[in-house]
Amino acid sequence: MFKLTRIKSLALGLIVSLSIGNCWAGSASPTDNQHDVEVLKSFAKNVEQYAAKQGARAFIIGRIGRPESQLPDGVTFTHAAIAIYSEIQLDNGDKAQGYAVHNLYQKEGDKSRSELVTDYPIDFFWGVHQLKAGIIIPKPELQQRLIATIARGDNVKVHNPQYSVMANPFNDQYQNCTEHTLDVINASIYQTTDKAKLKANAKAYFQPQRIKTSPIALMFGSAFMKDLTMKDHSGKIYTATFTSIARYLNNNNLISEAVLLNENGIANPLL
Template sequence: MKLRLIIIFVILAVPNAWAGSQSQAEPQHEPAEIIKFAKDVEKYAASKGARAFIIARMGRPEKDLPDGIMFTHTAIAVYSNITLNSGEVLQGYAIHNLYQTAGSPDKSELVVDYPVDFFWGAHELKAGIVIPDTQLQQKLIALIAAGNDQALHNPKYSVIANPFNSQFQNCTEYTLDLINAAIYDTLDIARLKANAAAHFSPQRVNTSRVKLMFGSMLMDDVTTKDHKGKVYTTTFTTIGKYLQKNQLADEFLTLNSKGEIQSL
């Protein structure tokens, strides 16, 4: 019984408590609320003239997120022509995600979805938004249009992937890789990791290595094999601060379902 309680404690304590990079999840809010919020996020981005922006959601309740972690999933939204099942073509934001593969949480796949899908399983109707400057937006759009986003995908998934090597990858590291590929005009992974190590400040994971060790034993999507010493990973907030520090972000904020905006 004591061992069982220890295992339960570890499961609750390890980083998987903030994992939220699945493409499908049960809705936590009324569908009408989700649809309205998704539209509000789109309208806000469009009102700022954003052709491409970084978007984040909360896949776990805010109270369950570790210190320093505001969101559980991050991706890039691109203003696009969207073809409906009826054949009608509309304009809106397509969201380019790295999601954990259903049934194989230690693997990932690239999935394009749309704001309503993106927020469907969100626990809190709150979005993280970073709108890059115009030049970086254009570079991100060109990179994705050329299919080069595929070249930067590493299907080996870890929720606490180290952003400074390419052994594993999570959604936020993938987003950072896309951003740096656009900034530095390269798909060379070694160069991207070297530039990240030189200029990007990651988030310290405030969980003991003992808990992380147990987590890696119990959960396929938790590993510290790509870390030496203290564990650091990429988050929406660290990406926003990175762009802000280098004067590449026009907007860095959160938006909730009440329409409240908080600058970060």
């Protein structure tokens, strides 16, 4: 009885901690925000201004949506997306220049499915536990390719709506937000939306993050979570993370800068 209770406890802990891909759409109520709204707005604006000062037309953005103590070892960010400098229509109908964030989010009514949603930095950071942002600025040529890829709708072509928190980045059975971000990056690098080619190149050059946890806890966790499955894995569990994407771009000389920006506007190296 004790052993079974212990396993269930591990599984329930896993359900909390494995929210690494739990990417919710921008329909949160004001009670979901854990920070003063003006402070949150200021932080989101600081992120935009930092990226703009670096001349970023496109960058990869990450957030910390859960307490860091609940995250698996080696995982820092809970969500990743691509921000593109764009013309934005404001609520009053006016137009302004700013960053539009292109996300993969889980559907509210069915977490085992995902959809592509474009929002803005204030929406992106709504509900985060910590006012910290991950910012990966690719080399200018890759920035231009990312802009063109999204403008063509190739991000839609590489989207797989079958969602799993622990999606294996080396096959196309399931996808989470970080794997989608990686797929869009590789679609830009290799100029293809052929999923077989994208996965072959990922397997050849991308090193994912090993997720170390009990197989029994994973088994019980998958029984409770519609958005957690191990069907696309054999053996050890690996998935794409924000930091593993930064390492991938850095190792291939495709990155200009990768930083963690805190609420005081101080940027520290990510790698």
